[in-house]
Amino acid sequence: MAFIIDGKAISAKIKDELKEEVAALKAAGREIALAVIQVGSDPASSVYVNNKKKACAYIGIESLSYEFAEDITQEELLELIAELNGREDVNGILVQLPLPKHINEELVINAISPEKDVDGFHPASVGAMCIGQPGFLSCTPAGIIQLLKRSNIEIEGKNCVVIGRSNIVGKPMALLLLRENGTVTIAHSRTKDLKAVAKAADILIVAIGKPKFINSEYVKDGAVVIDVGIHRDENNKLCGDVDYDDVIEKVSAITPVPGGVGPMTIAMLMNNCVESARG
Numbered sequence: 001m002a003f004i005i006d007g008k009a010i011s012a013k014i015k016d017e018l019k020e021e022v023a024a025l026k027a028a029g030r031e032i033a034l035a036v037i038q039v040g041s042d043p044a045s046s047v048y049v050n051n052k053k054k055a056c057a058y059i060g061i062e063s064l065s066y067e068f069a070e071d072i073t074q075e076e077l078l079e080l081i082a083e084l085n086g087r088e089d090v091n092g093i094l095v096q097l098p099l100p101k102h103i104n105e106e107l108v109i110n111a112i113s114p115e116k117d118v119d120g121f122h123p124a125s126v127g128a129m130c131i132g133q134p135g136f137l138s139c140t141p142a143g144i145i146q147l148l149k150r151s152n153i154e155i156e157g158k159n160c161v162v163i164g165r166s167n168i169v170g171k172p173m174a175l176l177l178l179r180e181n182g183t184v185t186i187a188h189s190r191t192k193d194l195k196a197v198a199k200a201a202d203i204l205i206v207a208i209g210k211p212k213f214i215n216s217e218y219v220k221d222g223a224v225v226i227d228v229g230i231h232r233d234e235n236n237k238l239c240g241d242v243d244y245d246d247v248i249e250k251v252s253a254i255t256p257v258p259g260g261v262g263p264m265t266i267a268m269l270m271n272n273c274v275e276s277a278r279g
């Protein structure tokens, strides 16, 4: 029977650990604040931003909320980031993605000081991760490593296949698995014979953004499957990139959607905020 990797429970445990640490930091006179910037009112982004603020409140981190209408200019946003970069009372800056089309996401991410880049998206953070130097780790991939470790799933020596090559999940995911001594393959939309590549995986990480795309034909018997996708299906139910019901009999372990990777993204953001305050 498959082991269901409970991201909700694991993230709750991490948040409890962080709450204790924050209490100790506060007792030593240190305050922690995260600036949370949202542009527009995309309903999914609003859910994630609210969950991030709730997590801050639970752990004892102050969240400073900046909400803007869709038509804020890029210059206004960059000015705010410059101001927040200079504030000593702000430990982390989060700009919820995606941004509206008239704003260049890359410019905005690059404007955040690497010392406050708690999302781990800045090129300096990604570069540091690549060569094993200190820096903030991208939250979703770091959360997946925690899910595997805390579920006692060994990465070292395993064939790890990451499907998807985005800057915020696929590429950093591959680097973190490599850091854990996995043998890593990145597959993507131009990969030839994706089924055969995926079927070679002991650990299959799926971040392709297509609902229920991965079925049992892509999965080896006994594989561990990590589903990064989040969509609404034809019945308006949340689902992932993996056809859960189709693969469940084949896998040794799997993350559900919801309740798998998603909550870990927020737990790792909190972890990065605390790390920022630790100094």
Ligand SMILES: Nc1nc2c(c(=O)[nH]1)N[C@@H](CN(C=O)c1ccc(C(=O)N[C@@H](CCC(=O)O)C(=O)O)cc1)CN2
Binding pocket: 047, 048, 049, 051, 094, 095, 096, 097, 098, 119, 139, 140, 230, 238, 257, 258, 259, 260, 261, 262, 263, 264, 265, 266
């Ligand atoms: N600045 C950022 N923007 C975005 C990131 C990010 O890490 N930083 N990642 C995604 C969205 N995301 C975090 O912001 C995120 C997605 C999903 C979840 C989550 O907990 N999902 C729940 C279900 C929630 C629901 O009811 O819809 C689950 O999977 O159980 C948290 C965070 C893009 N943007």
